[in-house]
Amino acid sequence: MATLKELSTREAKITGGTRTCAGCAAPIIVRQVLLAAPHCPVIVNATGCLYITTAIIPYSSWRIPYYHSAFENAAAVASGVEGAIRALKRKGRLADQEISLIAVGGDGGTYDIGLQAISGMLERGHRCLYICYDNGAYMNTGIQRSGSTPFGAWTTTSHVGEAQKGKQQHQKDMIRIAAAHGAYAANASPHRWRDLMRKVEKALNHQGPSFINIQSPCPRGWRYPASETIEIARLATEACVFPLYEVEEQGEKWTVNYIPKNKLPVTEYLKPQGRFEHFFRPGNEHLIEELQAETDRRWNRLLKLAGKS
Amino acid sequence: MRQIDPDVVAAYPITPQTEIVEKFAEYVAEGLVNTEFICVESEHSAISACCGSSAAGARTMTATSSQGLALMHEMLYITAANRLPIVMINVNRALSAPLNIHNDQSDTFGSRDAGWIQLYCESVQEVYDTTIQGIRIAEHPEVQLPVMVCLDGFILSHSMERLELLSDTEVKDFIGEFRPRTNLLDLTKPITLGAAAMPEYYFEHRYAQSYALDRALEKVAAVDQEFGTKFGRGYGIVEAYRIDDAEVAVITLGSLAGTTRFVVDRLREEGIRAGSLKIKLFRPFPVEAVAAALKNVKAAAVLEKAISPGAPGPALFSDVLGALYHQGVKASLISYVAGLGGRDVPPKSITRIYNHLQQIAETGRIDRILNYLDLRGWQ
Ligand SMILES: Cc1ncc(C[n+]2csc(CCOP(=O)(O)OP(=O)(O)O)c2C)c(N)n1
Ligand code: SF4
Numbered sequence: 001m002a003t004l005k006e007l008s009t010r011e012a013k014i015t016g017g018t019r020t021c022a023g024c025a026a027p028i029i030v031r032q033v034l035l036a037a038p039h040c041p042v043i044v045n046a047t048g049c050l051y052i053t054t055a056i057i058p059y060s061s062w063r064i065p066y067y068h069s070a071f072e073n074a075a076a077v078a079s080g081v082e083g084a085i086r087a088l089k090r091k092g093r094l095a096d097q098e099i100s101l102i103a104v105g106g107d108g109g110t111y112d113i114g115l116q117a118i119s120g121m122l123e124r125g126h127r128c129l130y131i132c133y134d135n136g137a138y139m140n141t142g143i144q145r146s147g148s149t150p151f152g153a154w155t156t157t158s159h160v161g162e163a164q165k166g167k168q169q170h171q172k173d174m175i176r177i178a179a180a181h182g183a184y185a186a187n188a189s190p191h192r193w194r195d196l197m198r199k200v201e202k203a204l205n206h207q208g209p210s211f212i213n214i215q216s217p218c219p220r221g222w223r224y225p226a227s228e229t230i231e232i233a234r235l236a237t238e239a240c241v242f243p244l245y246e247v248e249e250q251g252e253k254w255t256v257n258y259i260p261k262n263k264l265p266v267t268e269y270l271k272p273q274g275r276f277e278h279f280f281r282p283g284n285e286h287l288i289e290e291l292q293a294e295t296d297r298r299w300n301r302l303l304k305l306a307g308k309s
Numbered sequence: 310m311r312q313i314d315p316d317v318v319a320a321y322p323i324t325p326q327t328e329i330v331e332k333f334a335e336y337v338a339e340g341l342v343n344t345e346f347i348c349v350e351s352e353h354s355a356i357s358a359c360c361g362s363s364a365a366g367a368r369t370m371t372a373t374s375s376q377g378l379a380l381m382h383e384m385l386y387i388t389a390a391n392r393l394p395i396v397m398i399n400v401n402r403a404l405s406a407p408l409n410i411h412n413d414q415s416d417t418f419g420s421r422d423a424g425w426i427q428l429y430c431e432s433v434q435e436v437y438d439t440t441i442q443g444i445r446i447a448e449h450p451e452v453q454l455p456v457m458v459c460l461d462g463f464i465l466s467h468s469m470e471r472l473e474l475l476s477d478t479e480v481k482d483f484i485g486e487f488r489p490r491t492n493l494l495d496l497t498k499p500i501t502l503g504a505a506a507m508p509e510y511y512f513e514h515r516y517a518q519s520y521a522l523d524r525a526l527e528k529v530a531a532v533d534q535e536f537g538t539k540f541g542r543g544y545g546i547v548e549a550y551r552i553d554d555a556e557v558a559v560i561t562l563g564s565l566a567g568t569t570r571f572v573v574d575r576l577r578e579e580g581i582r583a584g585s586l587k588i589k590l591f592r593p594f595p596v597e598a599v600a601a602a603l604k605n606v607k608a609a610a611v612l613e614k615a616i617s618p619g620a621p622g623p624a625l626f627s628d629v630l631g632a633l634y635h636q637g638v639k640a641s642l643i644s645y646v647a648g649l650g651g652r653d654v655p656p657k658s659i660t661r662i663y664n665h666l667q668q669i670a671e672t673g674r675i676d677r678i679l680n681y682l683d684l685r686g687w688q
Binding site for chain 1: 316317319343344345347348349350351353354355357358359360361362363364365366367369383384387391493494495496499500501502503504505506507510514
């Protein structure tokens with residue numbers, strides 16, 4: 001992988017001045033992904049915050065080919081682009097150069113409405129990297145729950161009240177779903193940019209389909225100050241709420257990329273975020289207990305899969 | 310499709326379109342086409358993949374029907390608005406519920422406002438010829454819009470009919486090379502396609518698209534004319550039959566047009582001044598051509614295999630009515646819904662429509678505007 005010095009000389013393929021909220025992790029992630037792309041990138045984006053803040057007529061933040069068509073179909077559209085690349089190269093109508101084809105969607109467009117198209121793309125084996133910037137809710141439409149919203153989190157469709165305390169279910173395990181298709185699957189965090197970029201490079205050099213889920217803290221929806229984005233991402237990995245790992249070899253080889261020396265309790269990660277404020281109210285201790293238990297269960301399972309326990 | 314040899318085909322099977330996908334898959338397996346064939350996991354993904362490949366500069370085709378078209382609905386608008394010249398064959402089939410795999414045209418009428426060019430075919434020959442024309446129309450530099458080639462399920466899709474094929478080179482020469490206007494894969498000139506528009510821009514974008522669709526009317530006619538001159542088979546955007554001196558006429562599209570002409574001939578033998586009008590191009594709607602054909606007719610009926618619950622009349626009826634009013638033509642117009650879900654529409658039933666029209670022509674009074682042909686327990 002390139003050194004930091006080399007990276008600093010590469011042109012940013014997404015411009016500054018996107019219309020995201022201050023402190024949004026999404027453009028940081030995209031910049032890191034694009035810097036790591038080994039070949040000329042072509043982006044297919046699903047509807048969501050990233051799209052709506054970077055491609056508004058008459059402006060565009062993209063210095064590379066970019067196509068948005070709808071919310072649930074980035075993977076299907078990318079499948080078509082990949083088909084075109086194959087056909088046109090075969091027919092000699094496209095120069096024989098490598099292209100880094102990347103589909104990007106939020107967790108709503110990935111875990112929920114786009115899941116079928118992603119499954120199709122992975123199963124058919126298109127050479128495409130699907131990236132989910134995972135902010136754990138439908139942010140673009142006003143912070144509604146998604147299949148990636150953590151247990152107990154407040155959203156505008158999983159309120160905190162007398163009868164219900166935030167989201168009732170745990171997160172869908174999207175990486176296991178992707179890995180079950182035999183694809184290269186990993187997750188990453190913008191605070192561990194080196195790990196993130198290595199994975200992106202690996203995925204894009206890989207001949208088949210790949211899936212990377214990247215935690216994308218959202219100051220607006222998670223209710224924390226804009227300056228804390230990278231710190232929140234750090235706490236998530238330290239508390240193993242968002243452990244870093246990758247799955248290769250048709251789902252056979254699991255690698256944990258970061259094992260914290262002192263695994264933090266989930267409360268360290270929850271405390272700075274307004275969406276978990278109710279966890280710390282008297283009588284709600286069970287929320288913390290349940291989230292801690294599930295986090296531990298998943299972490300231990302991961303260690304076992306990776307042969308670390 | 311084998312002769313067109315598109316760069317990319319993405320499709321999902323649905324009766325009665327299945328034969329098209331299966332046959333094409335056979336060509337792929339035999340190496341008779343050099344197409345990238347993407348067997349997607351749904352129709353929504355089929356048209357989405359088509360959008361991706363067309364945006365990337367590949368000549369792209371697909372085929373579907375009924376529920377499949379309905380599942381594509383969202384993407385149909387996006388395809389047209391992104392100005393992607395995809396050609397889709399739709400085998401017309403009834404929509405659920407109740408589930409029914411047989412023919413009517415409610416499916417494609419439901420997509421009439423999506424911004425696609427819609428062409429309806431009467432015979433197997435016409436389907437073949439129109440599909441080839443469709444490529445030229447869609448990719449015309451001043452059109453750049455998707456084209457739907459519509460054919461009646463089973464009636465045309467599963468019937469044995471004589472078909473005259475052009476040679477592979479004739480087809481190839483006629484359609485020419487695809488020269489995309491926008492190309493996502495032009496890495497030297499990166500484009501942003503499908504950006505969002507605030508109220509400041511949205512309206513003008515949609516108008517531009519609508520303008521292009523309106524202008525496409527002459528291009529459709531021109532391509533058909535060129536095809537006719539070259540290969541001796543032209544269809545026009547509308548086809549009037551014995552209408553110049555007709556008092557009564559039935560207006561229809563698709564395979565019903567043939568049966569209607571047969572009835573016209575029989576009625577003419579009896580001395581009845583009957584005529585008929587087949588509408589081939591449904592979107593953009595040929596307002597002037599329709600009104601001109603009907604200008605001397607006293608009474609006319611729009612016969613269509615579609616139902617529009619809650620509307621003043623089904624889609625084609627409303628359009629013809631609008632065209633007549635628009636052009637100041639005073640013919641008395643009624644509607645006949647027929648053949649839903651594959652019910653047969655035999656000549657004797659169409660004859661009854663002409664009888665009804667004669668009554669209206671004689672008395673100058675319309676007793677009932679909306680009529681349902683051969684519906685049991687009604688009328
Ligand atoms: C078919 C369809 N349903 C709903 C919407 C409305 N919609 C647009 S973006 C969005 C949520 C996006 O959430 P996510 O994918 O998590 O991305 P984020 O906004 O959080 O970045 C929704 C529900 C839509 N555009 N299309
Ligand atoms: S709402 Fe969240 S994800 Fe959306 S732009 Fe703002 S910070 Fe980013």
